[in-house]
Amino acid sequence: MPKLDTFNAVVLGAGGVGKSALTVRWGRNEFLEQYNPTIEEEYRCTADIDGERCILNILDTPGAEQFTGLTEGHIKFGQGFILVFSLIDERSLKELDLIRHQIYQTKGMDVPIVVVGTKMDLAHEREVSRGTVQDLALRWGHSVYETSAKRNWHVSDPFEDLVRQMRKRYPRDAYQRRRKRDVCVVM
Template sequence: MADLVYEYSVVVLGAGGVGKSALVVRYAQGQFLSDYNPTIEEQYRCDVQLEGKNCVLDIMDTAGAEQFTALNEVYIKRARGFVLVFSLTQENTLQDIDNIRQQIQMIKGQEANIPIVVVGTKMDLAREREVTRDTIKELASKWGLPFYETSAKNNWHVTDVFHDLLDQMRRRYPDEPLKRRKQKKKTLKGPKHRCIIM
């Protein structure tokens, strides 16, 4: 037997050190990265079941925005959805997000309703917080995008981010070509999604 699978490419963008990799690894592997190692490029494939549909998220974790290259432009052209990451402990990283958001709109051209989720990380570091909830509400209204506050360390709202984006992509691209996948043997009980690092 074969299952129908919806496959979507996702790119994670933001400044260096804001917690992009920690966010992705927490979602993809259920682990917390405590050490910061600058990412060049990491790719994860995650099997997700949402509302009875078999989906695959092909997540690309990229280098910091300050190292924005032509390669990032290629990712943006190809991607269906975007996770824009800033740190709640560094207000200046919001400017990077705004620049990236505008870059996406410029590259995607006239495409409407681009699936995007904006993510503030390090929610657990309350004493170091610089970005207020009022600022987030104001930007969410101005940009018309969903914002999430997360903690990869404590696993707060991480899954919500990717499931919101997946829901947006499914609505935006309802005719996305389906792939057929051979049915594998059932695995033991575990997380609702399974991911592979590439």
């Protein structure tokens, strides 16, 4: 049986935006009704994306404002990033720009990133307009998705997009060549 591609993804954003709800909905197809601030959770999900099976290790992080010192370690772990904001909290969108720049400083500009606006089912509470979301996608050059973990709307789209980006950025043959070179012999 061939070895599956394995990728490390990190979910980042402000506290309370729905990072865990999004991740658990995609990985386990469950919705978390109660909000419990995340300290740090890791999920290992096997998925079929474009007919190819892969493993996605997902690091679900605490709100960026709560544990800023940990963010650099999270960024080093990641090969791809899901930046999450709430469509009903405009401040959460502004915070993503700082996180995005921190990723660029640590990993460089050529890193797989998708941006996700959550809670699209709460249309009557929406603070971030569709025009703002479209403008963000153009300015940042990243895919931007609107989702609802509660209703399971468009939840798989950002994860599938991120895996496609990581497959392109980290092709299997290049990874295997690099691993062979990284062999360490202790004498």
